[in-house]
Amino acid sequence: MVKDRYPVLAEMEDNLAVVQTRNWGTIGGNVCxxxxxxxxxxxxxALNAKYRIMGSKGERTVNAEDFYKDLLEVDLGHDEILCEVQIPVMPKNSGAAQDKLMIQKGDMGIVGAAAFVKVNPGTGVCEDARIALTNVTTxxxxAKGSEKALIGKVVDEKILEEAGVIASREVDPPADVHGSEEYRRDMARVFVKRVTAKALERARQSN
Ligand SMILES: Cc1cc2nc3c(=O)[nH]c(=O)nc-3n(C[C@H](O)[C@H](O)[C@H](O)COP(=O)(O)OP(=O)(O)OC[C@H]3O[C@@H](n4cnc5c(N)ncnc54)[C@H](O)[C@@H]3O)c2cc1C
Incomplete structure (x- = not known):
C-alpha cells in the first residue's frame, strides 16, 4: 500500500541504512x-506532513517543517512523545521523489533532497511545489526559493537548473571529511534538480 500510494517513502527506506538498522530503528526515533x-x-x-505529539498537558500537532529548531534540537517537551506522522493524501497529478548523495547504498546522505510537485494536466503548469534538503544546514x-522558481511555470530543463542554483545559494552547509561547503552547495543544486525532475515525471504520469 505504501509503495502504491507514497512510492517516495518506499524509495527513501530502500536507501536508509541497512536492513539490520531499519529493523530496530523507528520513524519516531529518527524524527525526534x-x-x-x-x-x-x-x-x-516535502509531503507537508504533521507530527502529532502527546504529553502530560494534552496533545498538539506541529508541521514537520516547524519541528526542527537547531542541531539535534526539536520542538518536544521532556514529557512529550511523537505518536503519529500525518501525511496528506497525494493529490491527483502530483508526484514526489527523494534521493541523496551516498558513497555506498544505505549511507547517511552527504546531501539529500526530497521534492513534491503538482502539475495542471491540461496546461502542464506546476501548481504546487515543496522541496526539502537534508544535511545542508543544522x-x-x-528550499522556498526553488519552489517559487517552479510554481506557475511549465518546468523545463532551464527552470530545473534555476531551482537547483537557487537552492545551492540558500543553503548553509557544513564542511567535513565527506565534503566541503562548496561541494555540498553544488550537490544541493544537483539533487534539487534531480528529485524535482523525477517528481515532475511522476506527476505527469499520475492521474
Ligand atoms: C549504522 C546506522 C546507519 C544509519 N543510516 C541512516 C540513514 O541512512 N538515514 C537515516 O535517516 N537514518 C539513518 N540512521 C539513523 C536511524 O535511522 C535511526 O533514526 C536512529 O538510529 C535512531 O532510531 P531509534 O528508533 O533507535 O531512536 P532512539 O535512538 O531510540 O531515539 C532517538 C531520540 O529520539 C527520542 N525518541 C525516540 N522515539 C521517540 C518518540 N516516539 N517520541 C519522542 N521522542 C522519541 C529518544 O528519546 C532519543 O532521544 C542510521 C543509524 C545507524 C546506527
Whole structure:
C-alpha cells in the first residue's frame, strides 16, 4: 500500500541504512533525534506532513517543517512523545521523489533532497511545489526559493537548473571529511534538480 500510494517513502527506506538498522530503528526515533542528515524529515516536509505529539498537558500537532529548531534540537517537551506522522493524501497529478548523495547504498546522505510537485494536466503548469534538503544546514531545510522558481511555470530543463542554483545559494552547509561547503552547495543544486525532475515525471504520469 505504501509503495502504491507514497512510492517516495518506499524509495527513501530502500536507501536508509541497512536492513539490520531499519529493523530496530523507528520513524519516531529518527524524527525526534533531529539529525540534519536523516532522510525521513526531508520527505515529511516535502509531503507537508504533521507530527502529532502527546504529553502530560494534552496533545498538539506541529508541521514537520516547524519541528526542527537547531542541531539535534526539536520542538518536544521532556514529557512529550511523537505518536503519529500525518501525511496528506497525494493529490491527483502530483508526484514526489527523494534521493541523496551516498558513497555506498544505505549511507547517511552527504546531501539529500526530497521534492513534491503538482502539475495542471491540461496546461502542464506546476501548481504546487515543496522541496526539502537534508544535511545542508543544522536542520532540514525547506528550499522556498526553488519552489517559487517552479510554481506557475511549465518546468523545463532551464527552470530545473534555476531551482537547483537557487537552492545551492540558500543553503548553509557544513564542511567535513565527506565534503566541503562548496561541494555540498553544488550537490544541493544537483539533487534539487534531480528529485524535482523525477517528481515532475511522476506527476505527469499520475492521474
Ligand atoms: C549504522 C546506522 C546507519 C544509519 N543510516 C541512516 C540513514 O541512512 N538515514 C537515516 O535517516 N537514518 C539513518 N540512521 C539513523 C536511524 O535511522 C535511526 O533514526 C536512529 O538510529 C535512531 O532510531 P531509534 O528508533 O533507535 O531512536 P532512539 O535512538 O531510540 O531515539 C532517538 C531520540 O529520539 C527520542 N525518541 C525516540 N522515539 C521517540 C518518540 N516516539 N517520541 C519522542 N521522542 C522519541 C529518544 O528519546 C532519543 O532521544 C542510521 C543509524 C545507524 C546506527
Amino acid at each position: 533525534h533531529g539529525d540534519p542528515a536523516a532522510d525521513p524529515p526531508g520527505v515529511f516536509i 536542520v532540514p531545510f525547506r
